[in-house]
Amino acid sequence: MRTAATNPSLGIPAERFFRASLLLLILTSVCTLALTGKLDPFTALLAPAAVIYKAFRWWQRRPNELQNSRATWLVIIYLAFFPLDIFILSRVLVQNTANPPLYAALMAAVHFLLFVMLVRLYSASTDRDATFLTMLAFAAILASAVLTVDTTFLICFFAFLIFGVATFTGMELRRAAKGALTLTVPAGQIERERQLNRALGYASLSVALGAILIGGTLFFFFPRFSAGYLGRTSFNPALMTGFTDDVELGQIGEIKKDSTIVMRVETGKPVGYPRLRWRGIALSNFDGKRWTSSDGKRQVLSPNRDGWVYLGDGMPRGDARSPGLLYTVYTEPIASDAVFVPGQVVSLRGNFNGESGGSSPLKTILYRDSTGSIYNAFRNYTAVRYEGFSRLPTLDVIKLRDAGTDYPDDIKQTYLQLPTLDPRIAPLAEQMTARKPTPYDKAAAMEVYLRSKYGYTLDLKGKPGADPLAHFLFETRAGHCEYFASSMTVMLRTLGIPAREVNGFLPGEYNDLAGDYVVRASDAHSWVEVFFPDNGWVTFDPTPDGPENAGGLLSRMGQYLDWLSLTWNEWVISYDFAHQVVLAQNLKTSSRNWSDSLRAWFEKKQQQARGRMKDWEFRHSSLRYLLPVALVFFLVVLRADMIPELIRRLKVYTQMRVGRSSHTNPQLAARLYSELLHVLNKRGIQRLETQTPLEFAAAVGDARVAPAVREFIDIYSHARFGEAPCNAVRLRELLSQVRHAFRAR
Secondary structure (H helix, E strand, O other): OOOOOOOOOOOOOOHHHHHHHHHHHHHHHHHHHHHOOOOOHHHHHHHHHHHHHHHHHHHOOOOOOOOHHHHHHHHHHHHHHHHHHHHHHHHHHOOOOOOHHHHHHHHHHHHHHHHHHHHHHOOOOOHHHHHHHHHHHHHHHHHHHHHOOOHHHHHHHHHHHHHHHHHHHHHHHHHHHOOOOOOOOOHHHHHHHHHHHHHHHHHHHHHHHHHHHHHHHHHHHOOOOOOOOHHHEOOOOOOOOOOOOEEEOOHHHHHOOOOOEEEEEEOOOOOOOOOOOEEEEEEOEEOOOEEEOOOOOOEEEOOOOOOOEEOOOOOOOOOOOOOEEEEEEEEOOOOOOEEOEOOEEEEEEEOOOOOOOOOOOOOOOEEEOOOOOEEEOOOOOEOEEEEEEEEOOOOOHHHHHOOOOOOOHHHHHHHOOOOOOOOOHHHHHHHHOOOOOOHHHHHHHHHHHHHHHOEEOOOOOOOOOOOHHHHHHHHHOEEOHHHHHHHHHHHHHHOOOOEEEEEEEOOOEEEOOOOEEEEEHHHEEEEEEEEEOOOEEEEEOOOOOOOOOOOOHHHHHHHHHHHHHHHHHHHHHOOOHHHHHHHHHHHHHHHHHHHHHHHHHHHHHHHHHHHHHHHHHHHOHHHHHHHHHHHHHHHHHHHOOHHHHHHHHHHHHHHHHOOOOOEEOHHHHHHHHHHHHHHHHHOOOOOOOOOOHHHHHHHOOOOOOHHHHHHHHHHHHHHHHOOOOEEHHHHHHHHHHHHHHHHOO
């Protein structure tokens, strides 16, 4: 049956409010799906555009575009296309994910959901269709929650909740209006319709905000349990090919062209350490074009009962006086098994297995090779959160110069390996380090030479040919970090100094709002580690500084968004029982601090008040007898029940002073009428429950007040029940006449 829900010509109350809320609800759900970034560009643009076009046609009061029968046939035809979408179209979109068949089925289901929603939107003709559309919109929000856990979803979900409450409020009001005798809104009452729409909007907003507040409170205080979450798995993880055991020269440069956020490292404050790097993987073997790792065996690291993995044994021991750094890392899915840490890592703890709800000590497995590189057994296909403690080694130049050249055999065998090189490379290394007596001085001189004599660029000119290092050193004399680090490593080895290339990330941009470093793919970096006997590996970075991005309003806005994202990941996505314990401890500490401060403030004010009272009493000794008198007077006032009467008169006086115009809200007439009944009742003139106001006015027999009472009630009745203008000024005058008449007796 066709109803007013889909016929704009009928004037059912809240019709426009309901239809606008429904369209906004559908548009929000579709945009939420599009903003996940997981839909193909065609669907992400077409679906919102179709909803907006339908809203435009509705605003123009155009009829439906599709009949119900045609809409049904379109859905049936799409069911035949559905398998093709699963096995071909969607499969291409998710081919880089961890589980392509599963995600292809999910994406095909999302396409089907959007198709059915749009077809039903363009053919809706009944209230049942509207209800079905709200269910489809809710299903789209659920699909968005599976596809993403970004902060954008939070904002869209809040908007969806507001429009959802508004839609069901309008739907219920319209359903109730259908039982009325008159459905249409009179033409002269457009302003009342607008007032109703505004009232419904405020009510919907209040209910939605209340639901958000209560739901957020329950979320933080309900017990948390570890559970898998499909939305944590990325559909298109960034393939960080520069962080594997086999890295071709130039791959880091390709990564640096991407500005995608890779991870955030929360430190609380800037780290004043000039050689701060997020170390990923160290590589030892070089064949002229490719770096590989010679360590085929990895040590298995298991956590203790407290969940911490301790890595002190087997690592070069840093100076105990070296500053320590506590940090928390939030990595995005990067399809790499490297665990990025600063300095010499001492301990780690986190959800390396990719599960939400915190870390599971029994399921956490880390590997470490002979270079000190840490690997995640579960790889980083999902977002990973972990915390750690590292030492930041200090640079003792005197000790490094005295280290000598007595290298262990395994160090010389692994880190002095060289391929066939261009004959010009070794003489160049000798030229750079001429007159430098110690290995440390040679390494420092080579670092300065490369930083000052060569340029930095990501746009390499010409073809590197069979020997990319020679092409860089003798022809282009410009390149990115990988060429600088590889050149220094190779040239140090020609001098008999053990060295290796390390791939990781620069510190990134520090966000003082969130207290974290924002690390992007463009911060990918290569540097050099040089071995010194009795000192271990020391970091050198021969790459010149690249161009810095200028800050501004957009940069600051980006920092606010990053702070919001960090807070969302920390206290919503990664919220677990451990976070609840921390929250409870913080609340306990804060409440104790607040109570102590309040108690101290109250005691201070109490002492000040006592001192002032004693001083006042000393200066006004004759007034000390007034206190008992004031106390007796206060008790008499309470016994006579005078305080409620005083409050009532104050309210009436305030109400009568609000709005001095002669024609005002008829509700004021009701307040003045109640005051009139109160004054008459005190004089023994009571209104019976069976009497109407006019009957009561006729029954008043006192000649002094009867005319004023009849005129008062006549004005009140017309204003209260006849929708006539309320002459509040005249009502005040008549009420005053009645009071003066009783006082004159």
